[in-house]
Amino acid sequence: MRKFFLFIFLYIILGGGQAQVNYNPLQEWIDEHSGAYVTLKLSSQEEVQKLLYTYSIERGDIKKIGDQYQVKVWLGQRDLPQFISENLPYEIDEESYLSPALTMATTMGQMSSWNRYPTYGLYLEMMQYYQSQYPNRCVLDTILLQTQLNHTILAAKIGRLDDGVENKPAFFYSATMHGDELCGYVLMLRLMDYMLTNQSNPIVSQILDQVDLYICPLENPDGTFPSNNNSVAGSIRYNAEGLDLNRSYPVAGYSQQPEPSLTEVAAMIDFIDRNQIMMAVNLHGGAELYNYPWDRYTTNQNPHPDRLWWLEIGNRFLDTVRAHSTYYYFTDQGGITNGGDWYVIYGSRLDCFNYYHQCRDATIEISSSKKTPSSYLPTYWNYLYRSLLNYVLEASYGIVGTVTDSLTHAPLEATVLIVAHDIQQTMVNSMLPSGKYHRPVAAGTYSVNFSAPGYHSKTFTVTVNSQTQQVLNVELAPINDAVDHWTLDRSIQLYPNPVKDLLCVRDRSEIVQKKQISIFNNLGAQIYQSDFDSETIEVEVSQHPAGVYYCVIQTETETVVRKFVKFR
Numbered sequence: 427m428r429k430f431f432l433f434i435f436l437y438i439i440l441g442g443g444q445a446q447v448n449y450n451p452l453q454e455w456i457d458e459h460s461g462a463y464v465t466l467k468l469s470s471q472e473e474v475q476k477l478l479y480t481y482s483i484e485r486g487d488i489k490k491i492g493d494q495y496q497v498k499v500w501l502g503q504r505d506l507p508q509f510i511s512e513n514l515p516y517e518i519d520e521e522s523y524l525s526p527a528l529t530m531a532t533t534m535g536q537m538s539s540w541n542r543y544p545t546y547g548l549y550l551e552m553m554q555y556y557q558s559q560y561p562n563r564c565v566l567d568t569i570l571l572q573t574q575l576n577h578t579i580l581a582a583k584i585g586r587l588d589d590g591v592e593n594k595p596a597f598f599y600s601a602t603m604h605g606d607e608l609c610g611y612v613l614m615l616r617l618m619d620y621m622l623t624n625q626s627n628p629i630v631s632q633i634l635d636q637v638d639l640y641i642c643p644l645e646n647p648d649g650t651f652p653s654n655n656n657s658v659a660g661s662i663r664y665n666a667e668g669l670d671l672n673r674s675y676p677v678a679g680y681s682q683q684p685e686p687s688l689t690e691v692a693a694m695i696d697f698i699d700r701n702q703i704m705m706a707v708n709l710h711g712g713a714e715l716y717n718y719p720w721d722r723y724t725t726n727q728n729p730h731p732d733r734l735w736w737l738e739i740g741n742r743f744l745d746t747v748r749a750h751s752t753y754y755y756f757t758d759q760g761g762i763t764n765g766g767d768w769y770v771i772y773g774s775r776l777d778c779f780n781y782y783h784q785c786r787d788a789t790i791e792i793s794s795s796k797k798t799p800s801s802y803l804p805t806y807w808n809y810l811y812r813s814l815l816n817y818v819l820e821a822s823y824g825i826v827g828t829v830t831d832s833l834t835h836a837p838l839e840a841t842v843l844i845v846a847h848d849i850q851q852t853m854v855n856s857m858l859p860s861g862k863y864h865r866p867v868a869a870g871t872y873s874v875n876f877s878a879p880g881y882h883s884k885t886f887t888v889t890v891n892s893q894t895q896q897v898l899n900v901e902l903a904p905i906n907d908a909v910d911h912w913t914l915d916r917s918i919q920l921y922p923n924p925v926k927d928l929l930c931v932r933d934r935s936e937i938v939q940k941k942q943i944s945i946f947n948n949l950g951a952q953i954y955q956s957d958f959d960s961e962t963i964e965v966e967v968s969q970h971p972a973g974v975y976y977c978v979i980q981t982e983t984e985t986v987v988r989k990f991v992k993f994r
């Protein structure tokens with residue numbers, strides 16, 4: 427291996443005193459290691475935030491030292507031209523490549539103390555082992571059969587697979603989407619093992635009963651094993667194409683989800699849709715904290731509608747961690763943060779899942795080190811496993827029930843929307859074949875609207891307590907044109923939709939009744955409100971930006987919510 431001078435900036439001094447940074451050592455390092463961590467020193471938070479828009483940076487790798495910000499940036503081959511054009515002095519962070527204590531295991535026996543990293547081959551063997559050993563509790567699901575480097579992305583579904591209960595809330599843990607953040611890889615395998623070998627433990631039993639738990643220990647195998655399937659020492663952040671999986675998801679905030687550009691991302695989106703995953707966690711390393719949505723907005727810009735719920739469940743996770751670890755563990759950003767309040771990033775999985783897929787995904791950073799020495803792995807497990815188990819059950823709390831047809835009692839696929847709350851795609855749907863829905867939400871009183879095409883919608887007032895299930899089973903009556911009189915749901919029409927300038931809201935019922943109309947943008951802000959008792963009201967929307975909006979029409983007895991799209 428070539429030797430480089432560390433912690434010395436290499437300059438070629440040009441005539442006028444303008445220092446030109448020498449990028450040859452960096453180029454050589456990247457050629458040899460499929461990428462490089464470099465350390466930069468910046469003088470303001472604005473400069474750091476600008477860098478985050480361009481490069482792949484784990485937010486835990488930003489350290490404030492005195493007045494300066496020290497930032498560790500991962501650079502792949504394709505980042506180099508841009509990086510060179512910035513002419514920033516850098517140091518290659520060689521320490522990130524010293525991995526003295528990453529002991530590997532090649533047999534199941536060597537994993538008995540959970541203080542080694544399994545080789546890729548052993549990983550596959552372990553996944554297969556759990557499925558064959560516990561066929562009624564564990565079944566494998568292939569997220570992506572073949573990556574560019576010929577690896578497979580797998581998930582195990584764990585639960586009482588033989589109890590015949592359909593549509594339990596589906597919870598998904600995954601680790602190591604940044605291939606060099608290794609701790610979660612072993613912790614997730616160990617969580618599978620714990621679930622399957624401690625089935626009489628009360629909390630394990632409760633999870634098996636109530637939740638379908640999916641676990642993917644290795645979300646980016648190409649990054650963890652880029653050149654050698656028998657060692658994690660050479661693991662890198664990116665996938666084989668040199669891209670950061672957690673910056674490559676469709677960006678949240680559009681009326682329609684942009685096409686995913688990476689195979690791994692498309693496969694993962696397909697997986698969570700196919701299994702109707704309603705809650706998820708992606709585990710990282712490089713910091714120690716719980717990170718809830720959004721990643722692309724600060725709380726001031728756009729608080730998540732369920733912010734109180736995120737704080738409630740995040741703090742429960744944190745409290746249990748604190749009770750079982752040392753005082754300095756899990757303290758970055760106070761241990762819990764909205765992603766954007768930490769630093770704003772675009773294209774995170776969390777934003778995409780939450781915004782487009784009704785999946786409540788959080789990022790949990792579990793170890794300050796990325797390539798965690800293998801001997802520390804049992805310590806992290808002891809710090810975390812109780813919190814990891816308890817957190818799964820959060821998916822089972824809140825408002826739950828079934829939605830059925832009032833005449834046939836057939837289960838329905840209905841939209842369950844909390845009025846004037848679910849304004850950023852946070853509504854849930856009841857699922858087939860059972861008609862069940864699960865709506866975790868912070869303790870409080872809510873107005874919940876149930877609607878399905880061809881049915882009269884209904885709205886109920888529901889009070890929910892913390893960590894309990896509030897059961898609300900709903901029957902919706904089919905619309906029968908020959909018999910039914912006008913209801914608000916049937917009579918309200920919005921047009922044109924999409925709209926550019928003038929939105930018309932029409933009540934076709936010809937019944938004179940007092941109605942209130944409110945319009946919310948998709949950031950949750952009310953942008954219009956008025957009363958009307960005429961047939962039609964026109965609302966000028968030309969001054970508002972393009973995007974998705976919600977129109978709520980209320981009478982004394984009924985509430986109707988309609989979505990519309992404003993274009994430029």
Ligand SMILES: [Zn+2]
Pocket residue numbers: 484604607710711712
């Ligand atoms: Zn990460």
